[in-house]
Amino acid sequence: MSGRSTWTTFWRTVCGRAYPRVIGAQRERSWVFFEILLPLLQVTAYVFIYRAIQAPPEFLGFVVLGGAMSAYWLNVLWSMASQLYWEKETGNLELYIVAPTSRMAILLGMALGGMFQTTLRAVAIITIGSLLFRVPMTVTNVPVLLGVFLTTLVALYGLGMMLSSLFLLFGREAWHFSNLLQEPVSLVSGFYFPVRALGQVIAAAASALPITLGLDAMRQLLFPSMMENLRFLSADVELGILAGSAVLFLVLAHRALAHFEKLARREGRLTVRGQ
Amino acid sequence: MSSELAIRTEDLRRVFRTRKREAKKQKREVVALDGIAFEVPRGELFGVLGPNGAGKTTTIKILATLLTPTSGHAWVAGIDVATDPKAVRHHIGMVSGGETSGYGLLTVEENLWMFSQFYGMETRAARARIRELLAVVGLSDRAKTKIYHLSTGMRQKMNFVRGFLTEPEILFLDEPTLGLDVQTARTLRGFVSNWLREHPDRTILLTTHAMHEADELCERVAIIDRGRILACGAPSNLKRDLKHEDVVRLRIGGLEDVRPIVATVPSVSRFSQTAHDDCVEVDVILANDAVLTGLLAAVEAGGGTLLSLEKRAPTLEDVFLDVVGHGFEEPNGGGAS
Numbered sequence A: 001m002s003g004r005s006t007w008t009t010f011w012r013t014v015c016g017r018a019y020p021r022v023i024g025a026q027r028e029r030s031w032v033f034f035e036i037l038l039p040l041l042q043v044t045a046y047v048f049i050y051r052a053i054q055a056p057p058e059f060l061g062f063v064v065l066g067g068a069m070s071a072y073w074l075n076v077l078w079s080m081a082s083q084l085y086w087e088k089e090t091g092n093l094e095l096y097i098v099a100p101t102s103r104m105a106i107l108l109g110m111a112l113g114g115m116f117q118t119t120l121r122a123v124a125i126i127t128i129g130s131l132l133f134r135v136p137m138t139v140t141n142v143p144v145l146l147g148v149f150l151t152t153l154v155a156l157y158g159l160g161m162m163l164s165s166l167f168l169l170f171g172r173e174a175w176h177f178s179n180l181l182q183e184p185v186s187l188v189s190g191f192y193f194p195v196r197a198l199g200q201v202i203a204a205a206a207s208a209l210p211i212t213l214g215l216d217a218m219r220q221l222l223f224p225s226m227m228e229n230l231r232f233l234s235a236d237v238e239l240g241i242l243a244g245s246a247v248l249f250l251v252l253a254h255r256a257l258a259h260f261e262k263l264a265r266r267e268g269r270l271t272v273r274g275q
Numbered sequence B: 001m002s003s004e005l006a007i008r009t010e011d012l013r014r015v016f017r018t019r020k021r022e023a024k025k026q027k028r029e030v031v032a033l034d035g036i037a038f039e040v041p042r043g044e045l046f047g048v049l050g051p052n053g054a055g056k057t058t059t060i061k062i063l064a065t066l067l068t069p070t071s072g073h074a075w076v077a078g079i080d081v082a083t084d085p086k087a088v089r090h091h092i093g094m095v096s097g098g099e100t101s102g103y104g105l106l107t108v109e110e111n112l113w114m115f116s117q118f119y120g121m122e123t124r125a126a127r128a129r130i131r132e133l134l135a136v137v138g139l140s141d142r143a144k145t146k147i148y149h150l151s152t153g154m155r156q157k158m159n160f161v162r163g164f165l166t167e168p169e170i171l172f173l174d175e176p177t178l179g180l181d182v183q184t185a186r187t188l189r190g191f192v193s194n195w196l197r198e199h200p201d202r203t204i205l206l207t208t209h210a211m212h213e214a215d216e217l218c219e220r221v222a223i224i225d226r227g228r229i230l231a232c233g234a235p236s237n238l239k240r241d242l243k244h245e246d247v248v249r250l251r252i253g254g255l256e257d258v259r260p261i262v263a264t265v266p267s268v269s270r271f272s273q274t275a276h277d278d279c280v281e282v283d284v285i286l287a288n289d290a291v292l293t294g295l296l297a298a299v300e301a302g303g304g305t306l307l308s309l310e311k312r313a314p315t316l317e318d319v320f321l322d323v324v325g326h327g328f329e330e331p332n333g334g335g336a337s
């Protein structure tokens, strides 16, 4: 195989695997309820609390942004980390391995498709949330904001790609594990308040998850005056750490996948349904 | 590419170690393949025939780079599957029976296109080939149906199209008609032999536990049981080899199980029994006519009545009976998992 055709196959694989998420996932209309209305309800709950304690209006912005970003976290947890496990159960995983393509391309396709799918939801949450609660936003630096946002996504989906191989090794427990991670993460990552409120130690620990730093940096860029005293680290440092972890997670994802494939071929059960 | 042999295996062994959940320390070893050696030249439709648990899927998985052999070697398209699995994957395709691959929210056409992309196919060419193959298997009117609406048979037709779409040099079909209705199975068998006629340089390895399927489709078959090849050759040759012996089918009334009786008769070489409502049907392979007399006497003494007796031409089923020593559907200890 020539280098050129290897790359052609790589990108065609990415597009092929993204397709079910870009097109297919929009066909089931129930997602509007589960993935837009439910997060908005949660956001609303926090908005009412903040209003009751007469918090400054920026806090409503924190919550709306947190609600939008939590959509990405749920997507990573349920549609990236647990995805290879489901692919195994349906028999797709064996076909992916037999195909003359890169398994990283498959994961990348899933990730890009998932980002697209979730962005539709996140935009809806932000738009409806901002209109509904009249959030005062001052976007000072669009390129940096966009940079932080995209870096956060790469790091987050890189983490998901890495977890997907690890979850395969857990087998059936993967589902419980996802469930277990969902609530604590939404708490310690500061989806609904600046993470510093939990103290430096917890904030530092929570920074292992890219969503924590990403949220903090984005809040700094959107609500600069309010975040001055509430920020965890400066946005530049956070961006740097995010970029570093993005690379790290992608490298680890590649390693984990290669390791998984080797183990699967040797043990003979990891690609088999119901094992 | 240059290799004249599409597939070659040498003393292929595969042992599975299973851990029992209750007692973690207790390890069990299952010998799935116990020294398999065969060669498939380019252009052949080769069958691997054997009962459940014989090692058919294990063989295919090793050749398709999904499993490594415990020992021994296998080459596909001249490439060692254990040392260079990536290279092998450019030459192969795979379809299994009972497959549930694909995404339910996508249509038949879209799913097939997606899989074609993993082989780097150009979209326009892929679409054209998908349309063409869907027509051949009679699934054109479902091209735009989401696959969670498909019946088992339609799904398997789609899986076939997926496997053949990329025109692989070597195709592995693992019990491809498993669980299908007679009509669909016949359509797909027809599809396989036509495809091979139109693509004479391609090779297919097909596993099955349906004797007639192997008999009808395969140029050569290997009969395997408990991880060993017991016989290998063209179905017609295997049957001819049996000709010097007599295959006799008896229908006996008044008894539920004639096995204990037959066991007392010397030189009944092979034997299988099927129970029906009103009688038991017994296939025996006899060294000579004299044995038959003894057998009939023993049945009568045991309280049975002979309802009918027929000598017939050997089928692949008889070959199996002869080499394996027990009937096909009878349990043989190694259950499938």
Ligand SMILES: Nc1ncnc2c1ncn2[C@@H]1O[C@H](COP(=O)(O)OP(=O)(O)O)[C@@H](O)[C@H]1O
Binding pocket: A267, A268, A269, A272, B016, B017, B018, B030, B031, B032, B050, B051, B052, B053, B054, B055, B056, B057, B058, B059, B334, B335, B336, B337
């Ligand atoms: N992953 C596995 N772990 C443990 N045992 C296995 C595994 N796969 C197959 N086996 C065992 O290996 C033997 C051969 O299985 P298989 O190749 O699936 O047979 P067939 O396809 O002919 O029905 C069976 O006894 C089966 O139980």
Ligand SMILES: [Mg+2]
Binding pocket: B056, B057, B058, B174, B175
């Ligand atoms: Mg099998």
